[in-house]
Structure formats: C-alpha cells, structure tokens
Amino acid sequence: MRTDLFSAAQLLKQAEDVYILCHRHPDGDTLGSGFALKHALAALGKRTRLLCSDEIPEKYARFMMTPETREYFPPQFVVAVDIADLQLLGEELQTYRDRIDLCIDHHPSNTGYARHTVVDPTAAATAELIFDLIGLLGVQLDSCMADCIYAGLSTDTGGFRFSNTTARTHRIAASVIDAGADHTAINYQLLEVKSLQRMEVERRVLNSLAYYFDNRVAVLCITQQMLRETGAREDELDGIAALPRRIAGVQVGVTLREQPDGSYKVSLRTNEGVDASQVCSQLGGGGHARAAGCNLKMEQDAAVQAILQTLRPYLEQIPDNKE
C-alpha cells in the first residue's frame, strides 16, 4: 500500500525492535539512509539493528556506525531503505522478503513489495526522505545523523553534479551542514580518494584509450591482465566507464571489460544523438538511451571492430559536435 512520510512516521513511532534493511552491494545512499534512521530510532529509545547481505565497506562504516552492544533480539518491525525490489535484498536477507512492514525509497521502479511503501521519485536520494522523516519523528538531528544524510545526498548525486540534483537536495545539504555534517572529509573519502590499485588500473586503462571516427568515439579496455597486475577489485572499477564521455567532442564512449572466460562485457555511454540501447540491441544486448551494454564472445580487436561497424550508420546520421 502506498503511503506518505507522515503515516510512515506514525508507524515508526509505535514500532519497537526495528530491523532496518539495506540493499546488497551497499552504497552511500542505502547506508546513509539506513544508519541515519537507525540513530534517530535509537534516540527515541528503540532497539534497532541494521542488516545488509554484503559487508559494509570501511569507508562508510568509519563514520556512520556507532559502538553498540550486540545483544540479539527478534524483529517486531522491518523497514527497507532504498531497495527497489526484493532481489536487491541479496541472499542473506531473503528471509525477510515476506515480512517487510515499511519501505522508504526514491526509485520509480519500486515494486511495492512492502506492507507500506513511501516512494518519491523526485527525491535525488532516499536520504532526502529520511531527512524529512527524522523531522516528522520529532528527533533533533545530531552530527552523526547529519553525516549519514550528507553521504546519501552526495554519493547519489555524484557530488551534486548529476541531473537528479534539485534545489531541495541543496537545501537539505545546508541543513545537515548546519547540524554538523563533516562534509569536506566525507566528500574526500567518498568521492575523491582512490586506492593505489585503482590508480594503477586507471593508468593502464588510459594507455588503452583509442579514438575512432575523427575522435567522436573513444574506446577503453580493461583486461584480466590489468586486474591481475594491479590487484584491483571489481568494485574499484566504478566510474571508469564514465571516463571516455568526459572527453570534449566524444559522442560515444565504449568500455570493454574482459571476463574471466575471455569474452567482453561492453558498456556504451552516449551523448545526445546516438541511442545506446538501439546500438547494443543489434549486438544482442540492451539498456537505456544514454547507457547500454552487451556481451561479445570474440577477441578484443574483433569486438572493437564489431562495435565500430554497428556504430557507423548512427554517427553518419548526426552532426559532429566538435567545438
């Protein structure tokens, strides 16, 4: 049943022994939202636990988590935050799939699996909704809750750069900074700093950068060898697919990622003009207009040629947008 934040606050005020669920492969928004809510409910004297199928990365844990006694209690009320569908619970949390009382989310694709669901797709981050919810709970924001909310806003908007950012996002950022959010340190830790392994992968990946069609197409390649040589983990490759699109004049950015079986996972990012989803569907894949993908079981050179051949007619239909 769809409901609003006011009713959600009423439900939470009456709830005891609350479990808060975050989505698998947790990011700044699901964790920031979950921990801010956890701390707010704790301030109301409730017992709370936060659960996630995957380990909580140290970069979030260090400022979101507070010391607590790990006494076990069974849940009487279960809340899911930033989880669009039940699959995103991950394996460990499937046990709660039929007993989620409340879901707070901002994904338009939310499947409405919970007893009560608050979805606001105009929110840039679920953390925006949690900020309002904490106000409705009558809890004063402390600096730890402020840090958590800020982390959610900042990571889900790419540091206030993505098009989902609104005036409301900035107003909430202002409020949590007033409440003591350590915004500079959070941005540095979550947006700026790169592991040495990531830096080394990036160096190698940049060396693979090749331009085609008068620099309108840029192609990057991440090989298994690069991962072996640098020791970089999969999650340290985040954002590399966005690199080619940042080059002025590049209309199509292509990233090839070699899989352990030697095939290539292809990711296509396009600016206005080329429909990435159409291109990828011709190669057996699919996706969105500006970001799509496909899998190619062939050698690297053959894969690049296949993509370029498929792209050619699309590029011929649109103007070169060099300045």
Next chain:
Amino acid sequence: MRTDLFSAAQLLKQAEDVYILCHRHPDGDTLGSGFALKHALAALGKRTRLLCSDEIPEKYARFMMTPETREYFPPQFVVAVDIADLQLLGEELQTYRDRIDLCIDHHPSNTGYARHTVVDPTAAATAELIFDLIGLLGVQLDSCMADCIYAGLSTDTGGFRFSNTTARTHRIAASVIDAGADHTAINYQLLEVKSLQRMEVERRVLNSLAYYFDNRVAVLCITQQMLRETGAREDELDGIAALPRRIAGVQVGVTLREQPDGSYKVSLRTNEGVDASQVCSQLGGGGHARAAGCNLKMEQDAAVQAILQTLRPYLEQIPDNKE
C-alpha cells in the same frame, strides 16, 4: 574604506555607465560574479561594460554573455569583482587602478585599493556576495544571472567539495536552481569535461607516476616533451598537481613541471603532518602548510632525489597513515 553590501547597493543604484572589472586569468567566480552583476545593472536600465585583461574562455562566454550593442561610453563608476589586489587587474586594466569606486571580494588578503570595499572572507565565492547584492538592488534573478552565480559557487568550491563550502553556499545554490540555473550542464562543462589534449597529457603524466617511502610519497612529472606531443596549453594542466594527493595512503604529492629552460617548477601538496612550506623553504621556495613550491635548476632525477632527501626527516617524524 570598508563598507557593507547594503551601502554598496545604494552606490550602485545611483551609479550610471558602470564598468565591471574581472581579474586576469579569469575563472568561474570572477566572471560569474561580474556577469551576474552586469545583467542585474542592465535590468535597472544602466549602461554596463565588463572588462578583463585576458580573453574570456569560450566555456564561460557561451552561457554568461548576452548579445549587446558595442557602443562606446566612458565609465562613470568602476567596480572590481573578486580582485584581491591591483596586480591581478593585469596589464590592460592598469589604467583603472586609481579610479576603482567599489570592490566586492571574498579574499581575506584584499588590499583595500578601492574607494569602497566589501570583503567577506566567510563567503566561499564572491558570487555569494553578488547574489545578496542583486537582492538588495531589488532585481529579480533571471535564469542567466542564476547560471552566472551558480558557476561562481561551483568552480570556487570545486563542486561543493572544498572546505570553504558552507550551508550558505548550498542555500544560494538552491535559490539559483529555483531561479532556473542549468546546473547539470554548467557542472559538466566547467568540472567534468576535459579536452582531448588534456586527456592525452594526463595519460602521459600518469605514466610518470612513481611512489617512494612505502607509497607515502607520489611523484608526477610534466615534461616539455609531453606538452609538445599533445599540444596541451598551460591552462589545461589545472588540477594535475592535486592528483597524487587523491591516492589513498599518499601523504605527500609532488609534481615537477619542466620549464622551457630545462629547470623544474616543483609543487608540493601534503596531508596533515608534513609542513609543505618548511620543506620547500629548505629548497629555496615557500608557500602554505599544505601547498608550497620551489624551483630546481637540475636534471629531473637529481630534482626528485633532492626533494626525497629533504622530505625524509619529515616523514620519519610522522606515522604512516595507511589503513
């Protein structure tokens, strides 16, 4: 004479035929502040001109400038925005040095060269002050003024990431987004996009990346050959000196820039613990605690060794902050 924004607004209301001066090597804040003020004064029916010693880069001009008739008129009132001292006027604008009626600035080092000076060092950008000033002038913010203000905020705070960012910065960002600022496009153009030449320099520079002292020191080198090979301009190297400090565990980032005469301009960025200014003064240079520089007239290898030798005792005094 120091004054406040309210008095500045009174002066501007009475002024006619206003020249607005921006600093040389113009950035998003001096131009965003200058053009927002220009458009606001034009909305009050005043004749205005904006002057800068250097050419206004296309990335700013395209959204800040509006078409206008270029009829000449002599200035009756001269305003300087975001200009801390007269030297920053550049050569072309020295002719106005003794007749600046009003200066609006946020640099604590402002020398007070104008007849009336408004300096607020708590403002992250001069654009924050111009936003307030436009309100005091009774002018309704249009979307072009909003774009200009946003550009000033965003560039002077590195996209709301630097420690100068405050709740006020975010509140003004919210207001200018409400007034129609095209924030996503501005951030993409001013913070994200890189010229192909810059990308190529970055690739070569990353290949020069070397680590010392158990990865606590990272050294980058930009040679004349790299610039020749890529055709990158000096202003396309912005931000490269900040790269090493973004690597986790790196406490000191060193960037060497080969000069046309073969000497090296060294820039040192440090995290807490190492005083960059002390290190550089031992090598004949100086600067701030976290960012300093010096010039070394020697071969590249010798320059790197000289820096490492000077750094050693400092590193021995502080703990390795690896996680």
